[in-house]
Amino acid sequence: MPKSKFLPRGRKDRTAVLVDIRPTKSAKACDIFLQVRPGKDFELITILRALIKDQKVSEEAVAETGVSLEQCNDLVDRMKKAKFGCMFFGMGLSMTRGKHMNSAALLTLATEMNAFTKFVAMPMRGHGNVTGADVVMRWQTGYPFGITFNRGYPRYNPGEFSTVDVLVRGDTDAAFIIGADPGATMPQPAIDHLARIPTIVLDPHITHTSKLSRVHITTSVAGISAPGTAYRMDEIPLPLKPALKSPYPTDEEVVRRIKDAIAKKRFWMPEGEQMITAQI
Amino acid sequence: MLRITGGKIFDPANGIDGEVRELCVSDGKFAASVDGGRTIDAAGMIVFPGGVDVHTHVAGGAINFARAMTPEDHRRTQAFIRSQSRRSGLGGMAPTTFATGYLYAGMGWTTVNEAAVPVLSARHTHEELGDIPIVDKATCVLMANNEIVLDLLENGEYERAKNVVAWYIWAAKSYGVKAVNPGGVAAWKWGKDAKQLTSAIEGYSKLTPGDIVTQLAMICDDLGLPHPMHLHCNNLGAPGNISTTLDTLQHLEGHRAHIAHSQYHAYGGDDWDEMRSETVQLAEYFNTHPNITTDAGAVLFGDTVTITADGPWQHLLYKLTGRKWGNLDIENETGCGIVPYTYRPSNLVNAIQWAVGLELLLLIKNPWQVFLSTDHPNGGCFWRYPEIIQLLMCADFRNECLTKLPDKIKGRITLPELDREYTLYEIATAMSAGPARALGLHQKGNLGVGCDADIVIYEEDDDVARMFSHPRYVIKGGEIVIEDGDIRATPDGQEFIVKPSYDPGTDEFLQPLFEDCYTMAFENYPVEMERMENPDIRDCVPNS
Ligand SMILES: [Zn+2]
Numbered sequence: 001m002p003k004s005k006f007l008p009r010g011r012k013d014r015t016a017v018l019v020d021i022r023p024t025k026s027a028k029a030c031d032i033f034l035q036v037r038p039g040k041d042f043e044l045i046t047i048l049r050a051l052i053k054d055q056k057v058s059e060e061a062v063a064e065t066g067v068s069l070e071q072c073n074d075l076v077d078r079m080k081k082a083k084f085g086c087m088f089f090g091m092g093l094s095m096t097r098g099k100h101m102n103s104a105a106l107l108t109l110a111t112e113m114n115a116f117t118k119f120v121a122m123p124m125r126g127h128g129n130v131t132g133a134d135v136v137m138r139w140q141t142g143y144p145f146g147i148t149f150n151r152g153y154p155r156y157n158p159g160e161f162s163t164v165d166v167l168v169r170g171d172t173d174a175a176f177i178i179g180a181d182p183g184a185t186m187p188q189p190a191i192d193h194l195a196r197i198p199t200i201v202l203d204p205h206i207t208h209t210s211k212l213s214r215v216h217i218t219t220s221v222a223g224i225s226a227p228g229t230a231y232r233m234d235e236i237p238l239p240l241k242p243a244l245k246s247p248y249p250t251d252e253e254v255v256r257r258i259k260d261a262i263a264k265k266r267f268w269m270p271e272g273e274q275m276i277t278a279q280i
Numbered sequence: 281m282l283r284i285t286g287g288k289i290f291d292p293a294n295g296i297d298g299e300v301r302e303l304c305v306s307d308g309k310f311a312a313s314v315d316g317g318r319t320i321d322a323a324g325m326i327v328f329p330g331g332v333d334v335h336t337h338v339a340g341g342a343i344n345f346a347r348a349m350t351p352e353d354h355r356r357t358q359a360f361i362r363s364q365s366r367r368s369g370l371g372g373m374a375p376t377t378f379a380t381g382y383l384y385a386g387m388g389w390t391t392v393n394e395a396a397v398p399v400l401s402a403r404h405t406h407e408e409l410g411d412i413p414i415v416d417k418a419t420c421v422l423m424a425n426n427e428i429v430l431d432l433l434e435n436g437e438y439e440r441a442k443n444v445v446a447w448y449i450w451a452a453k454s455y456g457v458k459a460v461n462p463g464g465v466a467a468w469k470w471g472k473d474a475k476q477l478t479s480a481i482e483g484y485s486k487l488t489p490g491d492i493v494t495q496l497a498m499i500c501d502d503l504g505l506p507h508p509m510h511l512h513c514n515n516l517g518a519p520g521n522i523s524t525t526l527d528t529l530q531h532l533e534g535h536r537a538h539i540a541h542s543q544y545h546a547y548g549g550d551d552w553d554e555m556r557s558e559t560v561q562l563a564e565y566f567n568t569h570p571n572i573t574t575d576a577g578a579v580l581f582g583d584t585v586t587i588t589a590d591g592p593w594q595h596l597l598y599k600l601t602g603r604k605w606g607n608l609d610i611e612n613e614t615g616c617g618i619v620p621y622t623y624r625p626s627n628l629v630n631a632i633q634w635a636v637g638l639e640l641l642l643l644i645k646n647p648w649q650v651f652l653s654t655d656h657p658n659g660g661c662f663w664r665y666p667e668i669i670q671l672l673m674c675a676d677f678r679n680e681c682l683t684k685l686p687d688k689i690k691g692r693i694t695l696p697e698l699d700r701e702y703t704l705y706e707i708a709t710a711m712s713a714g715p716a717r718a719l720g721l722h723q724k725g726n727l728g729v730g731c732d733a734d735i736v737i738y739e740e741d742d743d744v745a746r747m748f749s750h751p752r753y754v755i756k757g758g759e760i761v762i763e764d765g766d767i768r769a770t771p772d773g774q775e776f777i778v779k780p781s782y783d784p785g786t787d788e789f790l791q792p793l794f795e796d797c798y799t800m801a802f803e804n805y806p807v808e809m810e811r812m813e814n815p816d817i818r819d820c821v822p823n824s
Contacts, residue, residue, distance in 0.1 A: 004612070004797045005427060006483065083470055111605060114595060118471040120607060138347045139339070139377045139408045142354040142370045153359035153368040154376075156351055229403065235341055235608075237403040239804050239811075267364045274366070274767060277358045 006083070015078060019044070019067075020092065034075070037066035039097045044072075045105040049112060051076045080116045090124040125233040128179065129222070132231035152269050153276075167193045175199040178251055179222075183208030202251050217254055220246030228252070281306050281317025282758055287327035287737060290704050292647075292713040293726035297705045303327065305733040308758040312729050318760075322737055325752060328708045329725045330390030330734030331665075334715035335510070335540050335575045336656040338380050339394050339408035339417075341401045341608060342587045342616040346374040346657070349606050349618055350585055366767055367413075373585045373620075373657050381413035381770065383663045385761050388736030388751045391716070391724050393418045395458055395510060395540060396589050398610040399426075400800065402452035403807050406775070410813040413770040414761050416732075418719060419777075420510045421452040422589055422614040424459030424492050425466040428793055433495055434487040440789065442499045446782035447790065449505075451806035453777045453815065456507035456719075457500050458540075460589040461514050462492035465615050473592035475515050477527045489514050490531045497535035503780040504822035506720025508536030508573075516593050519549040522558035529565055532572065538718055541577020541655035543637035555629055556692035557636045563643035566650065573718040574644070575653035578637030578668050579630065580660030581623045588658065591615040612797050623660070631685040633659075635693040638671055638678065642698045647709035648717065665711070666748035672702040672710075673744045720818070721776065733758040774814045781822065 007013035018030040019041075027033040036044050044065040050057050051072055062069045079085055087110055093102045106121055113119035125131050134144040141147050141154035146162040148155050159165060163182065166172050167190035174197055183191055184207065191212070199213040210216040220226040225246030229237045282305040289301045304314040337343050347354070350373055357372030360379050369379030384392060392412075397405045397419045409417045423429055423445055432441040445457065463481035464474035472482040477490035493511065500509040511532075515524040525545040539545070548558040566572060588594060591607060594617020598605035606618035623630040637659065644650040652669070656662035671678050675698075682696055702710070716725025723732045735755040741747035754762035761769050794802045809815065 002797055002799055005431070111598075114471065118469065120609065135344060135404070136407075138344050139411060140367070140369070142347050142372075142374075142376045143351060144348060149362070149368065152361040154354075154370060156354070229407065231404070235344075235404070236401055236610075236800065237407070238800065239403065239808065263364070269362070271363075273361060274363070275358055275360050279356060279359055 015082070017075060017078070032075075034067050034071055037064070040065040041093055041096065041102050042098045042105055045102070045109055047072060048076060049105070049109050052080065052109075052112060052116065079113060079119070082117055082119075085110075085113060085117065085119040087119070087121040088124050089121065091126075094123070122234060129230045131233050131235060132229065132237075135231050135235055152272075155279075164190050170196075173197055177209055177213070178202045178255070181207040181209050183210075183212055202254055204248070218248050219251045219254060220248040222251070226250040226252075281314045282733070282755070282760075283314055283317060283319040284322050284327065284735070284737070285319060287322030287325045288740075289327045289727060290708040291329060291727040292705060292709040293329070293717070294728050296727070303727060303733075303735070305735075305755070305758040308733055309723075310727060310729050310731050310733050320737070320753060322753075324740055326704060326738045326740055326747075327727070328388065328736045328738070329712040329716075329727050330736050330754070330756065331384075331388050331652075331711045332715040332719065332721070332725050333384070333389055333392040333653065333656075333662060334538070334573075334651050334718055335395045335577070335653045336392050336662055337394065337396060337587055337658075338375075338392060338412060338656070338662075339377065340397055340405035341610075342396065342589070342618065343374055343657075344404075344408065345606050345608060345616070346585045346587045346618045347376070349604055350374060350620060353583070353585070353620075366770060371663065373583060373661060374587075375661075375663075377408055377411035378413060381415055381773075382767055385414040385754050385756065386751075386765070386767070387663060387666060387749055388738075388754050388762075389415065389662075389665075389711075390734035390736075390754070390756050391416045391418070391719075391721065393420065393455070393507075393715075393719060395420050396460065396614075396616075397421045397452055397454055397458070398589075398614045399448050399452045399805070400610050400613055400798075402454065403811065406453060406807060406812060409775060410772075412773070414756055414773055416724075416734075416773040417775045418455040418507070418721070419452070419775075420456040420458035420507070421449055421454035422460060423448065423457050424462035424496060425464070425589075425614050427466060427612045427797070428790070430463070430466060430481070430484065430487060430492070433491060434484050438495060438498075440783075441495065442502055443782040443786045444790065445496070445499050446503055446780040447786045449503075450779050450782075453775075453807045453809070453812055455776045455778055455818070456505055456510055457496060458510045458512070459492065459496050460512040460614070461516065461593070462489040462496070462511075463487070464489065464514055465589055465591055468591040468595075468615055469609060475518075475524065477514065477524060477531065490527070493528055493531040494535075497532050497537050501535055502823045504820040505778060505780060506818055506820065507718065508538055510538045510540055512540045512588070512590065513545045516544045516588070516590050517547075517597070519547050519551055519555040521545055521547050522561060525562060526565060529569070529572065535571065537572050539572060539574040541653065541658070542574045542640050542650075543577040543579060543633060543659065544655070546636050546640065547632070552629055555632055557632055557639060557694055559636055559639035559643055560694055563640060566644045567646070570646070570649065573649050573651070573714070574640070575651040575655070575715070576637045576641050576668075577653055577655040577659050578641065579623050579633040580654060580664050580667055581625050581630070581634060582660065582664075583620070583622045584657045584660055585618065585620045586658045587616065587618045589614050589616050591617045593617070594619050597621065611799060625681075625684045626686060628686050628688055631689050632692055635682075635685075635689070635695040638668075639694050639698065641668075641672055641702075641710070642700045643694070647702075647706040648714045650710060651715040651718070652711045666745045669702075669707055669711070669748045670745040673707065675699050675701050772814055774816045775812060776816050776818050777812070778818050778820050780820045
């Protein structure tokens, strides 16, 4: 862990607290581990929000979270004494009972902590360059994911236009998948639809999705044999510098060639207005 | 090749004020004459050099965070529909990249300066700028809260600080230096701010914001950067901050500088209830100090999203509004805060801000010193500039708007007493020739032979706002990009960068410091030249 002017001893100057439903490997790497009962994240966060403002909380409510009042008070005390606090949260919060309400509660706690000291919160992202996809989609379309272009301009509605929803409804008649393996993680109806329609996969490896696809184009691995940029989860861009040569083309090259070939075909949208001044 | 005949030319860089002249364009630049090519009959039309935005936020981590925070605005705003030659996009408070290019070009602006780039995420900013079509771009890199630079200044190592700043500018592939709330953003890492120019900054024993202001301005001058230090003063937005601003200006005595969005720095009174305009004092300073330029940072009523590296101010704004708040901290360098905001004419503070922006534009006599800006998107969105032009050119319209402000504003603003109306020549100066000169981009904002053929042609119209929102033609680098409201071409713009010279030992000095404090490898930090799309390295003229 990096040292700094203000934390000259690196890790030793930092306190790490893990909150999870079971003691994972990360617990060993942390100074304090708090075991919360499954599905009680929202309650625990709300109790912490009350405690930082010196509000009373009922003993029973605290007990239900699996974390003791003493532990909560100790945590609040440490948080307030910190010079710079950071909360990281992941799918244990955003994909369990309460979902985005849990994330919202945590973000509110971080916001409210700024009345006492500097505090921030940041989602932990999944494998690969998820953040990069999110960042580029935002600058090009305004939205991070769940986007449709079916009217010729970007529209956003997670739950309607997210990949899984489009597939489950059977709303798409072709799929083009780059560097992802939905065949391994998505619900069966979505996977069934991918197998039904022409699915094209660009991937350096054989995957669940590549096996059910009509076309699999093997591409070189970004960061090993293909250059590019990966965005760290705090949205800092890191250059990828290839160390090896690959006989396979890069994703970028394949996409570019497909795009050029499509450009030679008749354009799918009818000629119309260049712009609409208001969408509703 | 292109010839434009019969138009009334407004070219302040060459002192041409509405004369009917012919313009010839060859190879993207103005020429003395051309043979063949298209001729545009501009009889009855008005010809300006393409607009230049000296201070805007259109690309990078901060505006992209603002986009993420405002899907409700994207959903209601204007949408550009894709075609075979044009990408889709959304306008609104924080437009997407392709739309940003279309919207700027659509109202005749052809060069923009992205005013706040952290070195650590400069690669991101350049990737976004590469996706903004048509306009040319420059960037300013954030330096006034960089801990390595601050440590050097604290220890009195000016020469080394100068080398390090030059190294950073080149590492970020930037064009100029931006200072935001000097010392205050560094202090914000501790939840603190820096409001006094002469008090030591949190975490330092003697370094003050005033020291940073003076020495960074000196560094920019000594490196011979084409654009002087671009300064966002301490104490932004706070009642009574006029004293901080004047104090800051005194720290700049003898140097060039550009003061960003002066509107936010010209308030009197001790608290929000007592707040009043202090533009007379501030304008007087500019009127007697031609070494300093500024942009208005004018406010327009309506919805927007505020984004600034000034993290502590944004936390205060969040507390005042109770609306969404986003905060980013960039390790060792800077930070940023984001808060959606609505300026209302019925709100006394907002009404004063609206008046202050216009007062500065009207009270600073020399249009070569004060430029059109809203600090997009902070005071309003850039695509609303024609509304400001109308307010500047029509005193009657201004007076009509004044009647909608709260009664309590009487005695707190100067605007009702001002009857100045901008001429077309002055508008051309404040929107193009002036900012181009302040940026040191002498090939811009100038219709002279050899300069870049960036032109905007308006159909003369009594409705000033309509005239400036809908140019008849916009020409970028000699190519017609907008004709009658239609996007005709979307060429890639250039990016202006500089390579100030620095001691070759600077890498060796920085590497160990960097490896101690940063979470990125030193080798990965500088933006590689290969990643720049259409870079144009401009000259520095160092002080010898
Ligand atoms: Zn700004």
